[in-house]
Amino acid sequence: xxxxxxxxxxxxxxxxxxxxxxxxxxxxxxxxxxxxxxxxxxxxxxxxxxxxxxxxxxxxxxxxxxxxxxxxxxxxxxxxxxxxxxxxxxxxxxxxxxxxxxxxxxxxxxxxx
Amino acid sequence: xxxxxxxxxxxxxxxxxxxxxxxxxxxxxxxxxxxxxxxxxxxxxxxxxxxxxxxxxxxxxxxxxxxxxxxxxxxxxxxxxxxxxxxxxxxxxxxxxxxxxxxxxxxxxxxxxxx
Numbered sequence: 127x128x129x130x131x132x133x134x135x136x137x138x139x140x141x142x143x144x145x146x147x148x149x150x151x152x153x154x155x156x157x158x159x160x161x162x163x164x165x166x167x168x169x170x171x172x173x174x175x176x177x178x179x180x181x182x183x184x185x186x187x188x189x190x191x192x193x194x195x196x197x198x199x200x201x202x203x204x205x206x207x208x209x210x211x212x213x214x215x216x217x218x219x220x221x222x223x224x225x226x227x228x229x230x231x232x233x234x235x236x237x238x239x
Numbered sequence: 240x241x242x243x244x245x246x247x248x249x250x251x252x253x254x255x256x257x258x259x260x261x262x263x264x265x266x267x268x269x270x271x272x273x274x275x276x277x278x279x280x281x282x283x284x285x286x287x288x289x290x291x292x293x294x295x296x297x298x299x300x301x302x303x304x305x306x307x308x309x310x311x312x313x314x315x316x317x318x319x320x321x322x323x324x325x326x327x328x329x330x331x332x333x334x335x336x337x338x339x340x341x342x343x344x345x346x347x348x349x350x351x352x353x354x
Contacts, residue, residue: 135279158341169243169329169345170282215281219341225270225289225333226297227343231281 129153130218132230139237145203147233149216152197156218160227161190161201164213173214174201206237242266243346245330251352258317260349262330269335271313272343273297273305275326282329288313289335320353327351 131150139145149159157178162170176183176190176199183190189202203210213234217227246261264271272287274297284297286305294305302324306314313332317324327350331343 132281160342162345167248167348167350169331169347171345172342175342217282225272225335225341225343226284226287227341228284229274229282231279 128231129156130216130228130230132214132216132233134233135231136234136236139206139235141208141237141239142205145201145206145210145235145237147201147203147214147216147235149199149201149230150197151199151218153218153220153228154197155220156228157221158219159190159192159199160217160219161188162215162217162229163210164215164232170215203235206235208237208239211235211237243330243332243344245328245346245349247349248347249350249352251354252317252320253354254321256317256320256353258320258351258353260315260317260328260330260351262313262315262332262346263311264313264330264332264344265311266332266334266344267310268332268344269310270333270343271307272331272333273303273313273315274329274331275299276329276348277326285315320351322353325351325353 160175161173164170216230273285274282288307330346
């Protein structure tokens with residue numbers, strides 16, 4: 127049972143344009159969401175997070191939006207750069223579980239010149 | 240600076256061998272995790288530990304065991320490796336007790352091939 131879903135396995139965007147990566151979840155007990163970025167042959171690195179009490183969090187070129195009623199979050203990258211080409215995972219934490227995260231299946235973003 | 244290291248980047252083992260994957264973190268974190276990453280399946284939690292000698296099963300613990308004798312070191316053990324355990328293995332750590340901060344720090348991963 128995949129509780130965190132990333133329905134787009136891949137996405138191609140031109141340099142300078144906006145990249146929008148989507149994530150859907152089914153468990154209403156998730157209270158904190160994170161995005162990770164992963165290059166080939168490297169471990170994932172933390173990118174940005176959002177608490178369920180907020181609907182938006184921004185950090186430079188990266189913004190995460192949370193729509194609790196739709197159980198949907200999205201990561202916006204503006205403007206997209208070639209170095210953003212990577213696999214992006216969304217992850218979620220269940221209230222009260224302290225430290226355990228549930229990850230999505232990932233979306234491969236390719237930023238073209 | 241946060242650092243999680245894994246003993247090998249690439250490993251090739253034969254079916255039936257006992258395999259040890261080592262992970263060390265230098266941040267004095269209480270929590271440590273082992274995941275495997277497979278195409279189309281994302282990261283799946285195998286085991287985690289929230290203190291020395293404490294462990295809990297994750298979502299896919301079958302065929303694996305773990306050991307945490309010291310705070311900084313978390314080992315994943317494949318008792319008898321099988322070809323379906325060919326995967327990328329990722330170790331992560333997390334500081335305990337910080338409300339509102341659940342960011343796990345990952346090591347570079349070990350690409351294990353079982354032939």
